[in-house]
Amino acid sequence: MNKLSIKLGTVFFLIIFGLETFMFFFLHSALVDSRVEEELTSLQARGNSHSSILEKQFNEDTISHVTLMESEANTDVVITNIAGPILDSSVPSKDIIEYLEKSVSDIPREGQIVEDNWKEESFISTVSPIEINGQTMGFVYMFQNTESIHSLIERLNDHFLLTGFIAISLTFIIIIILSKALVNPLIKMKEATFKISKGDFSVSLPKTGKDELGDLAESIQLLADDLNYLKQERNDFLASISHELRTPLTYIKGYTDIVHRRNLSIEDRDKYLTIILEETHRLSDLIKDLFDLAKIDKNSFVIQKKLIDLTDFVFKIEQKFTPAFLEKNMSLVVECPNNLYLTADPSRLEQIIFNLLDNAIKYSAPGDKTTLTVSSKKHDVHIRIADNGKGIPAEDIPYIFNRFYRVEKSRSRALGGTGMGLAIVRELVLAHGGTITVHSEEKKGTEFEIIFKGAEKR
Numbered sequence: 360m361n362k363l364s365i366k367l368g369t370v371f372f373l374i375i376f377g378l379e380t381f382m383f384f385f386l387h388s389a390l391v392d393s394r395v396e397e398e399l400t401s402l403q404a405r406g407n408s409h410s411s412i413l414e415k416q417f418n419e420d421t422i423s424h425v426t427l428m429e430s431e432a433n434t435d436v437v438i439t440n441i442a443g444p445i446l447d448s449s450v451p452s453k454d455i456i457e458y459l460e461k462s463v464s465d466i467p468r469e470g471q472i473v474e475d476n477w478k479e480e481s482f483i484s485t486v487s488p489i490e491i492n493g494q495t496m497g498f499v500y501m502f503q504n505t506e507s508i509h510s511l512i513e514r515l516n517d518h519f520l521l522t523g524f525i526a527i528s529l530t531f532i533i534i535i536i537l538s539k540a541l542v543n544p545l546i547k548m549k550e551a552t553f554k555i556s557k558g559d560f561s562v563s564l565p566k567t568g569k570d571e572l573g574d575l576a577e578s579i580q581l582l583a584d585d586l587n588y589l590k591q592e593r594n595d596f597l598a599s600i601s602h603e604l605r606t607p608l609t610y611i612k613g614y615t616d617i618v619h620r621r622n623l624s625i626e627d628r629d630k631y632l633t634i635i636l637e638e639t640h641r642l643s644d645l646i647k648d649l650f651d652l653a654k655i656d657k658n659s660f661v662i663q664k665k666l667i668d669l670t671d672f673v674f675k676i677e678q679k680f681t682p683a684f685l686e687k688n689m690s691l692v693v694e695c696p697n698n699l700y701l702t703a704d705p706s707r708l709e710q711i712i713f714n715l716l717d718n719a720i721k722y723s724a725p726g727d728k729t730t731l732t733v734s735s736k737k738h739d740v741h742i743r744i745a746d747n748g749k750g751i752p753a754e755d756i757p758y759i760f761n762r763f764y765r766v767e768k769s770r771s772r773a774l775g776g777t778g779m780g781l782a783i784v785r786e787l788v789l790a791h792g793g794t795i796t797v798h799s800e801e802k803k804g805t806e807f808e809i810i811f812k813g814a815e816k817r
């Protein structure tokens with residue numbers, strides 16, 4: 360048995376036990392008292408009715424008639440005259456004489472109780488006066504054996520014992536049910552959280568139902584699954600980082616070794632130094648990207664929003680990028696309405712568009728065309744960057760925003776890609792409260808659409 364169920368069980372047991380004891384004493388004494396009271400009242404009423412008969416005819420006949428009646432009942436009568444001597448009685452035994460001596464002098468008209476100590480005495484008794492013309496002629500004593508009361512109490516005790524036994528058995532059954540239904544799931548959850556705290560996220564909690572316990576179990580399961588996913592992602596991420604860092608470092612090391620050899624022509628030397636320089640750039644770009652992402656993750660990333668004149672902004676981008684497109688025999692077409700403004704961080708917005716245009720160049724062929732279209736719908740700014748390049752296979756689309764994800768690892772690397780561009784783009788768009796979607800078809804082209812809230816027309 361586990362601790363919580365013992366606690367619950369004890370509390371439950373004490374409550375039931377307390378209730379039972381209280382009921383026993385309260386109900387028991389109330390029942391007995393009212394029963395004794397009832398007996399005394401009816402005894403006294405019977406005595407009164409005898410005395411009123413005797414008041415009508417106080418003679419031997421009537422007296423023997425009354426005693427005869429009582430000899431058949433389970434009560435007894437003793438009739439005395441005013442001086443005390445017994446005139447007649449329905450009891451042969453003389454045990455009851457002592458009660459007669461207890462009788463009080465001023466007995467009210469409606470009679471009174473002589474003995475009500477049912478616990479110790481063998482009789483309870485009442486007395487009623489016989490008054491004729493305002494003068495007391497004698498007394499009618501009524502007696503009842505206390506055996507019937509004692510047997511009632513015995514029966515009551517038996518009942519209480521039985522209910523007590525049933526209540527205690529029920530308590531035990533309830534404790535067992537409680538510990539199954541309530542405590543066992545809790546223990547499972549405790550074990551699960553302990554496992555999680557030790558770094559083992561492979562927990563599986565059974566579904567217990569739609570109550571609070573079920574909700575708690577579901578939350579713990581969700582937490583474990585999320586942590587498991589994060590752990591997996593972190594491991595993948597670290598593996599990718601070390602791989603990405605190792606590749607350029609291998610190049611740098613290899614070519615530096617070669618350059619060290621003395622018998623190299625000037626051209627070869629320059630060629631190798633250029634490669635070393637390129638790889639160094641790649642390394643520093645990668646580290647910058649990682650740093651950017653780490654800052655976004657830590658929320659220590661500051662977005663300095665300004666009102667941007669999009670026409671002007673897009674024109675500058677076009678100027679910056681056209682040479683890169685022309686160099687590869689590609690074209691860039693830019694469309695933006697006049698007087699459209701957006702509140703955003705200009706350098707971050709540029710970084711977003713830069714990464715997307717960079718991809719358009721990298722994954723298109725000479726002769727292909729890329730369009731950058733800015734438009735506004737209601738209060739939103741839509742920025743679309745569409746190319747008719749090689750497109751992205753449908754099965755890769757869900758992953759392209761993941762860190763280090765590249766469709767063709769080797770080709771992308773040859774183009775200088777590390778798979779960080781879109782991950783950064785997405786984080787930056789989200790940090791601005793915007794959304795980014797992609798539509799792509801292999802060999803037809805790719806279109807990214809970014810929607811920012813807060814378009815302003817002036």
Ligand SMILES: Nc1ncnc2c1ncn2[C@@H]1O[C@H](COP(=O)(O)OP(=O)(O)OP(=O)(O)O)[C@@H](O)[C@H]1O
Pocket residue numbers: 714718719721722723746748749750751759764765766767771775776777778779780781782805
């Ligand atoms: N316009 C596009 N056309 C075709 N494929 C694309 C396009 N944009 C992205 N992709 C695919 O998505 C992958 C991820 O893009 P992402 O910009 O994140 O990485 P990258 O361009 O390879 O490297 P980086 O941007 O870090 O230099 C790319 O490797 C490429 O396969």
Ligand SMILES: [Mg+2]
Pocket residue numbers: 714717718776779780781
């Ligand atoms: Mg890219």
